[in-house]
Amino acid sequence: MAGYDALLIVSFGGPEKPEDVMPFLSNVVRGRGVPRERLLEVEAHYQGFGGVSPINQQCRDLIEALRPEVDLPIYWGNRNWHPYLADTLRTMAADGVTRAAAFITAAYSSYSSCRQYLDDIARARAEVPGAPEIVRLRHYYGHPGFIAAMTDHTRAAIDRLPEEHRDGARLVFTAHSIPVSMAATSGPSGGAYEAQLRTAAALVADGRPWDLVWQSRSGPPQVPWLEPDVCDHLAALRAAGTEAVVLVPIGFVSDHMEVVYDLDTEAAAVARDLGMHLTRAATAGTHPRFVAMVGELLAEPEPAACPATCCPAPRRPVHAAQAAQGGREGQE
Structure with a gap:
């Protein structure tokens, strides 16, 4: 499996109880000047579902489905809510992981669905002494x-x-x-x-x-x-x-x-x-062919890294209302 000693599932994260919702939203849009009224609007969407996003449980379900398919320890880290990427990398380093493959729960190329994840992984690695090398598995939209x-x-x-x-x-x-x-x-x-x-x-x-x-x-x-x-x-x-x-x-x-x-x-x-x-139609979720796909990606040769110019961050300042895009689960 291309010399990997672990698989890291990387996702957006989401709240899991009503009191998580506003801290989660504030974390997502921190520093972007999003008006509180916009956050309250998005919070109401979550509270309409009991303050729980389905995304974290679906990551857990995917991990359990992957265990029989992947002969590697599996870790999970989120960009915006527990378990945070940096915390997961600390656990991986303590466990002796040195080189892990990252499966990102977004299939396409764009700043929001790829580059931002790579940047967050890099920031998390910079926070963790001895953090493992992380190799992103390739885009799989056509797999x-x-x-x-x-x-x-x-x-x-x-x-x-x-x-x-x-x-x-x-x-x-x-x-x-x-x-x-x-x-x-x-x-x-x-x-x-x-x-x-x-x-x-x-x-x-x-x-x-x-x-x-x-x-x-x-x-x-x-x-x-x-x-x-x-x-x-x-x-x-x-x-x-x-x-x-x-x-x-x-x-x-x-x-x-x-x-x-x-x-x-x-x-x-x-x-x-x-x-x-x-x-x-349902999303791919834990469909057996989608689960098997992750193992197939792991068996492929290591993908080439994206060019530094690929999917650049938006050049103009992010408008407050636009920034609230991140208040839900983005493109995953």
Whole structure:
């Protein structure tokens, strides 16, 4: 396994009880000047689910599913909530780990879904004397294991529609919107984020009509973000005569808050108001092919490191409202 002596699962993190929510949000947006009213708005989303994000438990579930597949000790560290990356690296160093592979729970290239994770890993390593070397496993948006998992979940979602609507249902793939400027600089030569999502969506759709739309925008209106928004797109489809839609959250690997609120709550309510039949495919989660994929990635030759110029941080100051994007689970 390319000389690794451990596997590190790297995720965003999320609150696990009501009193965690505001400290978690404050931690995510620290130093960005996000207005308290925006934090209170996002906090209400979490409190509507008992103050618990599904993301941490889903990391635990993935780790348990991986244990029979991976002949390495498995560790878990988050960017924004317990267990923090630095704390996990301290444990790894104490356990004698010297070189670990990192599986990041985000499949695509962009600042938010890749570079920011690498920067946080580097900062955590700098805090920990004797921290192990961390090698990020490659992007896996087109890996057969990810595609197989999403294809199975999409077929299952189609089958949950009334039988008379299954053949005509439109697949609507969703991913986290990001500023157009960030999308344009994603990947070594730019434009990778959207291109990679379109590649994955086309593979899952397998010839069926489909669209790629965006969700979870939180930036200021004067800053261009990727469009159309999923809810706006549902309205446009209904106006054009579409009666049934399957939402496929291709941009995410677990059913965290971005999925259960923005899709299962907001988008589902829009579809009901429109009189549209709607189901939502599960994310890859602990699908056996997705789990097996992690072991397959570990067996590959060590991936080349990203160029320093790849997926750069946004150059302009982050607007307060835009910064609140991080208040939920981002692009994982």
